[in-house]
């Protein structure tokens with residue numbers, strides 16, 4: 018997949034605006050073209066096609082629920098890492114003892130599994146739980162890496178999310 022290129026240095030983490038992030042991967046959208054006032058929803062054609070995939074839709078719903086459950090199960094302030102949710106949701110078939118939660122992973126590569134878990138976390142930070150299918154969850158989450166708030170579009174390595182308040 019192609020990632021949007023950013024010419025400027027990463028901006029500091031700031032309050033999210035739903036219009037400014039890709040609805041599929043949760044990354045910051047490139048600046049609006051001023052001659053075209055139509056708001057963009059996706060950063061790329063890849064993200065647009067991902068958002069139309071019924072197969073991915075099910076996986077993305079499971080990932081959202083996985084983050085929500087781990088956030089609620091943990092103590093206040095605990096960071097839920099993208100890799101934790103990835104391990105829970107994408108269970109190898111042979112080790113799958115939880116048929117309800119684990120997803121058959123044969124068609125997603127390990128790289129895509131990792132990316133999907135991160136995309137889910139980015140969407141939750143940028144767009145919130147209600148937009149991802151958990152309508153009753155009004156709380157917001159923030160992205161944390163090494164104890165600091167980060168902008169997920171630029172975060173490399175291990176990061177996670179926690180309740181904002």
Ligand SMILES: [Zn+2]
Nearest residue numbers: 039042060064
């Ligand atoms: Zn995108």
